[in-house]
Amino acid sequence: MKDMKTPIAKVRGLGSAKGGTHHWLxxxxxxxxxxxxxxxxxxxxxxxxxxxxAEWVAWLKQPIASVLMILxxxxxxxxxxxxxxxxxxxxxxxxxxxxxxxxxxxxxxxxIAALSIFSILRIAFGG
Amino acid sequence: xxxxxxxxxxxxxxxxWAAPMAVSIIHxxxxxxxxxxxxxxxxxxxxxxTGHDYFSIVQDYAGSWMGRLVLFxxxxxxxxxxxxxxxxxxxxxxxxxxLKINALTAKSTFVFSIVATLGIWYAAxxxxxxx
Numbered sequence: 001m002k003d004m005k006t007p008i009a010k011v012r013g014l015g016s017a018k019g020g021t022h023h024w025l026x027x028x029x030x031x032x033x034x035x036x037x038x039x040x041x042x043x044x045x046x047x048x049x050x051x052x053x054a055e056w057v058a059w060l061k062q063p064i065a066s067v068l069m070i071l072x073x074x075x076x077x078x079x080x081x082x083x084x085x086x087x088x089x090x091x092x093x094x095x096x097x098x099x100x101x102x103x104x105x106x107x108x109x110x111x112i113a114a115l116s117i118f119s120i121l122r123i124a125f126g127g
Numbered sequence: 128x129x130x131x132x133x134x135x136x137x138x139x140x141x142x143x144w145a146a147p148m149a150v151s152i153i154h155x156x157x158x159x160x161x162x163x164x165x166x167x168x169x170x171x172x173x174x175x176x177t178g179h180d181y182f183s184i185v186q187d188y189a190g191s192w193m194g195r196l197v198l199f200x201x202x203x204x205x206x207x208x209x210x211x212x213x214x215x216x217x218x219x220x221x222x223x224x225x226l227k228i229n230a231l232t233a234k235s236t237f238v239f240s241i242v243a244t245l246g247i248w249y250a251a252x253x254x255x256x257x258x
Binding site: 045049054080084118120126 | 155158159161162165166168169173175176178179183205212213215216247250251252254
């Protein structure tokens, strides 16, 4: 490929993708929401340490526990999606690999959230 | 990479290790470790919803020597990521840029995460009646 343009000349004037501020702010908002949710998560798991299946199900069936666990999973996975996106942008140089990594990341995060939230709901509504 | 022979800006190896730099790097490392933790949490939740027998298998993995080591590492990652994340939120508001305060808060995140991790595991063993 014969291209006399320098890299800076190629991007000059094109502007940003216009998504950076939203990404940055959402990362911070989910970080703040994670503080109380992580405290809830840690306190709950320490408090139920060593319990068996029936006791864990009984705990998770409580409306407060179900809802806070769903919020924790949703917020944490969203925060994780934003953070790992930055890692891919920083460390994956090849555009094709970068694109594939981004798609794989997004699909994985949706799968993790869906599996977790479905499991919580199944326990919450189960007989 | 259009011009491969161009000089690059200095990278990690030219800098002396200091607490603020270590905290920043470890923030990324612990964040990545926690992504693995999220997969484990999903596995655990799916097991809980699947039923008693499969849940027991997962609990046996978690309670094994290796399982406990991994969970201990994830606990530390969570506490370290939490502490340095809160420090970053203050820096996002323009605070903690005084060099001495910056280094002090960087070191404090490690003190917090080590104490919190040990405290969490002590409490968990207390609840289980092991201690």
